[in-house]
Amino acid sequence: MHLRCRSRVLGLEAPVVMGVLNVTPDSFSDGGRYQGPDAALAAARAMVAAGARLIDVGGESTRPGASVPPLAEELARIVPVVRAIAAELDVIVSVDTSRPAVMEAAVAEGASFINDVRGFSEPGALLLAARLGVGVCVMHMQGVPATMQNAPAYGDVVGEVRDWLVARIGACRAAGIAADSIAVDPGFGFGKTTGHNLALLAQLESFTGLGAPLLVGLSRKSLAGALTGRPVNARLAGSVALAALAAERGALIVRAHDVAETVDAVTIGAALRRASQGERG
Ligand code: PT1
DSSP: OEEEETTEEEEOSSOEEEEEEEOOTTOTTTTTOSOSHHHHHHHHHHHHHTTOSEEEEESSOOSTTOOOOOHHHHHHHHHHHHHHHHHHOSSEEEEEOOOHHHHHHHHHTTOOEEEETTOSOSTTHHHHHHHHTOEEEEEOOSSOTTTTTSSOOOSSHHHHHHHHHHHHHHHHHHHTOOGGGEEEEOOTTSSOOHHHHHHHHHTGGGGSSSSSOBEEEOTTOHHHHHHHOOOGGGOHHHHHHHHHHHHHTTOOEEEESOHHHHHHHHHHHHHHHHHHHHHHO
C-alpha cells in the first residue's frame, strides 16, 4: 500500500507516524507552545529526526468544545509554518483544515496532504483537492467540535462510521481524486463516547478493507484519559499503548504528538500483526 501526495509517494509497507504540529493558541494539549514559525520549524525538525514521515500543521483546534477561528487568523497561523517546513525538511507537509482557501494557500507553500476532520464537506473542497493532486484524509465526525460531545448517539457505531467512510471514498473518486491518494479515519473522540471509541478500536480491522490506508489519531485524547484516569499532560503511556494496539489492528498512519515513542509503539504493533498473519498463512 502507498499514498500518492502530489509528486511524493508515501510507502506504507509498515505503519508510519504523522507528527502533530498545532499552531493554535488553544490546542487541547499543547496550546500556545508553538509561538510563530521559528518555534514551529524547530518542533517539526525534532519530529522528523524522531521518525515522523508526515507533519500535520493545524491552525484550528478541533478538540471538544473548540470554536472556529476567523479565516484570516487560520491563514496567518498556517502559511508561514508550512512554507518554512516545506522549504527545509524532507517530509510530507499535511494541513489540518476544512477551508478551501487554506488548503489552496498551504499547497501553494508546499503542503502535499490535506487532513480534513470534516471530510471535505465545504463547498468546492473535494474538487479543489482533486485539482491539486494532493493526498487526502477523510475523517468521520458526528456533529461539530463545539457540541459533538454533548450526546453522541449511534445504533451501530462501527457500521455507521464504515458506511460513511465508504460513501466519502466514493465522493472523492467522483470528484476526481485518485484512488491511491485517499486515506480514511474513524475520528476517535469526534462525537463519540468512551464506549463508541472502544468499539471502533476493538473492531478497527473493519476499516482496513476499504481500499484506503487507515489513519488514526488517539494521542492524548479523552479515551486515554477515561481509561487511565489521567489528565492530558500524563497520557503518554496510555497514548503509546493505544498506538501499538491500533497498528496491530491495521492502522497504517498514526497521528501523534510524541513521535519517537509512537514510532516504537507502531513498530511493535506491526511486528505482532505480521506474526499473526504468518500464523494464519
Ligand atoms: C484525528 C484528529 C485530527 N484529531 C485526524 N485529524 C485531532 N485525521 C485533530 C479528546 O477526546 O483523530 N484524526 N485532527 C484532535 N481532536 C481531538 C478530538 C482532540 C478529541 C482531543 C479529543 O480529548
